[in-house]
Amino acid sequence: MSATSSISLLPRLSGPRWVAAHQHRTTGRVFGGFVAVSFLAVAAFLAVSAGADPKADFAQSADTGMTMLLQRVAGAGMLLPALVGAFVAGPLVARELESGTYTWLWTQSVSPVRWLATKLALVSAVTLSGTAVLVVLFRLARGALSAEAQFSLSWYDTAYEMLGPVQVAMCALGIGVGALVGLLVRKTVPAMVVAGITVLTVAWVFTGLLRKSLWPVETLVSKTPIESLHTPAVWDFADGMLTASGTRVLTETCWGTEGVGKTPEQCMADLGGVQYFADVHPESHFWPLQLIESGLLLVLAGLAVAVAFRVLRGRHAGAS
Known part of the structure; x- marks a missing residue:
């Protein structure tokens, strides 16, 4: 031009x-x-x-x-x-x-x-x-x-x-x-x-x-595994189980020697976990x-x- x-x-x-x-x-x-x-x-x-x-x-x-x-x-x-x-x-x-x-x-x-x-x-x-x-x-x-x-x-x-x-x-x-x-x-x-x-x-x-x-992270708590994790609608950062005293047992804790021969749920339960939790950002x-x-x-x-x-x-x- x-x-x-x-x-x-x-x-x-x-x-x-x-x-x-x-x-x-x-x-x-x-x-x-x-x-x-x-x-x-x-x-x-x-x-x-x-x-x-x-x-x-x-x-x-x-x-x-x-x-x-x-x-x-x-x-x-x-x-x-x-x-x-x-x-x-x-x-x-x-x-x-x-x-x-x-x-x-x-x-x-x-x-x-x-x-x-x-x-x-x-x-x-x-x-x-x-x-x-x-x-x-x-x-x-x-x-x-x-x-x-x-x-x-x-x-x-x-x-x-x-x-x-x-x-x-x-x-x-x-x-x-x-x-x-x-x-x-x-x-x-x-x-x-x-x-x-x-x-x-x-x-x-x-x-x-x-x-x-x-923005404040939302913490989900459930007696059963949280199904919304690892989906496109939910941005999750940390998940695992809570003990009776409220102490967190993270899923990655069971990726080492503690989890050998066990599912993550069994491993976390053996460490005192009684209910599931997850820190997430929902789509909202x-x-x-x-x-x-x-x-x-x-x-x-x-x-x-x-x-x-x-x-x-x-x-x-x-x-x-």
Whole structure:
């Protein structure tokens, strides 16, 4: 596409907004194209699900195909915030600082603050709105799957981020971290690496350490084995038996020498267990967990952006 036609697609942008949009138009088109293709794929699957016999071979093939696609999308979705952070840190911020091209805009009555704010506003509008659309499409497609297929996309596992606002908030964090790292590192490739690793590290901290503690865990107690454990509807952390005094005997206690030649139930009963227990997050905890995590991520994103502007002002206080 020629530069003239590109300009015609952005009639309402001017000044630094036009420059930023024009510089990164290819990336925007690729992301927009991916969102459009996703929309068409989900629309076609919903049409098949609504109009075909679910037991028909064609409908079952579509169900299987969409399940496999959503599994891959969920996996790729975990990398999207890191890619956003790397893009903002490198091509959006550090590359201009490294090459010195930012000075041209700054001599055209564009302040450093406006330069950065414009870039972040554009990338935020495109990335966050596009990610929100992807989340909605993912939820619609998963909801139309058969019950068996939905089991492979349980709400607390790989699909968790793509089922709610956490994915959008994580991308916002990627934008904030990317801006800060780009201003600090000022070298394109190193900034991309540092930003990507930083976002992945934060995501791992939430996924592996913090997420299950963001909302009070529910403890189930029963005289018989708890059947809801190890199912897609229940996220369980610890299970076992309680003694008469309330002491916990965890199932994994019987994985060692204590459990040789015994079932876990027999082993725990021999250790004094009298009733079963399990610490779980039922599916009803999905939205509280999502909203709290999203709020924390947005706070971190806001702090990163605030520090980025402070760094910018400190280093270029005399720029016009």
